[in-house]
Amino acid sequence: MACLSLLRIRHALATCAAGLMLALPAMASSSNTTDLGLDREAALRTSQAAIGRKVGDHILLNREGVPTSLTSYRGKPLLVSFIYTGCFQVCPTTTRSLQEAVEGLLKSVGPNQFNVVSIGFNQPADSPQALKSFATQYGIRQPNWEFLSPPAALVPDLARDFGFVFQASPAGFDHVLQVSILDGEGRIVRQVYGEGVVPSELGEPLKMLLAGQPVESNELIEHLVDRVRILCTVFDPKTGTYKVDYTLPIQIAGGVTFFVLMLIFFINEWRSSRKMARSKGMRNA
Numbered sequence: 593m594a595c596l597s598l599l600r601i602r603h604a605l606a607t608c609a610a611g612l613m614l615a616l617p618a619m620a621s622s623s624n625t626t627d628l629g630l631d632r633e634a635a636l637r638t639s640q641a642a643i644g645r646k647v648g649d650h651i652l653l654n655r656e657g658v659p660t661s662l663t664s665y666r667g668k669p670l671l672v673s674f675i676y677t678g679c680f681q682v683c684p685t686t687t688r689s690l691q692e693a694v695e696g697l698l699k700s701v702g703p704n705q706f707n708v709v710s711i712g713f714n715q716p717a718d719s720p721q722a723l724k725s726f727a728t729q730y731g732i733r734q735p736n737w738e739f740l741s742p743p744a745a746l747v748p749d750l751a752r753d754f755g756f757v758f759q760a761s762p763a764g765f766d767h768v769l770q771v772s773i774l775d776g777e778g779r780i781v782r783q784v785y786g787e788g789v790v791p792s793e794l795g796e797p798l799k800m801l802l803a804g805q806p807v808e809s810n811e812l813i814e815h816l817v818d819r820v821r822i823l824c825t826v827f828d829p830k831t832g833t834y835k836v837d838y839t840l841p842i843q844i845a846g847g848v849t850f851f852v853l854m855l856i857f858f859i860n861e862w863r864s865s866r867k868m869a870r871s872k873g874m875r876n877a
Contacts, residue, residue: 630766635757639768639783642755646779650750652711652740655724660740662709663778669706669801670774671794674756676714677726679764686769686787687730693791694734700795705802708737713751713758714765715744754780773797773807781807 647662654660673690675683687710694708712718712726723739732739742750751758758767771784771794781801784793797807 630757630759630761632768635768636785638757639755639770639785642753642772642780643783644779644781645753645755646777647753647774648749650742650746650753652742652746653720654741655720655727655739657720660738665707665709665774666778667776668704669776669798670778671706671708671798672754672772672774673708673710673770674713674751674754674758674767675710675718675726676765677712677718677722678714682769682787684730686789687732689787689789690771691730691732691734693789693794694737696791697795697798698734698736701799701802704736706736706798708734710737710739711750712739712741713747713756713767715742715747755783773801775801775807 649661649663651659651661671690671694673686675687677683690708697706710723712723718741720739720741723741727733727737727739750756754772756767756770756772758765760766769785769787771789772780773782773784773794775781782797784790800807
């Protein structure tokens with residue numbers, strides 16, 4: 593009987609594994625046919641059109657729930673990024689990259705020379721408490737860096753002012769990864785793009801602002817478009833488009849499915865063994 597049970601277990605394991613091997617490619621294949629609704633070049637043009645725009649006097653809540661006006665940051669250059677705390681892959685990576693760049697800038701230009709703000713655009717999920725937890729989790733303790741939570745009704749106005757384009761997707765949100773650089777008057781002077789923030793791309797315009805020199809865009813949109821990264825997507829070089837990445841959800845679903853199938857199998861085996869033991873006991877009696 594032990595040998596029979598062992599054979600059944602081996603058969604079940606092989607069946608589950610085979611099922612997963614067949615299911616995962618099919619699911620992955622279906623994900624590769626999902627096109628984004630967010631147009632990369634159009635999003636970039638919207639972002640670039642915000643350069644020269646003066647950001648409005650918007651009032652948001654800081655991590656402690658205290659109302660904070662964006663105009664309170666005027667007088668110094670300001671770096672602004674948009675995040676959502678429900679992102680567990682690209683947003684944290686981008687934030688860490690920005691953190692490293694900020695640490696380098698603090699050494700090169702000195703403390704108290706500029707400020708940084710990260711705005712949680714997924715409302716009401718990106719509450720002050722959620723942003724506070726996000727900052728704590730990723731070790732952001734710079735005194736010149738604040739996380740702000742806007743009212744849901746204010747998000748479209750903020751996005752328009754900063755040229756920030758986003759759209760809900762099956763994997764979360766698709767949006768351009770950008771850091772907006774504002775001068776001391778609250779005017780956007782440059783947009784910096786990419787998952788990995790290059791310190792020099794922030795440092796050069798920042799030093800120019802601190803020196804009182806004008807900052808001009810030195811790249812054409814045609815040169816910038818290839819550097820734009822859309823969150824929650826993967827670039828497909830064969831088609832030249834971005835696709836939604838379902839790899840992680842598929843892996844999680846596969847693991848859960850395997851566990852559930854094995855649990856069902858062992859429960860059935862346990863019931864079968866008890867039933868056989870009872871039958872044997874009745875025959876012996």
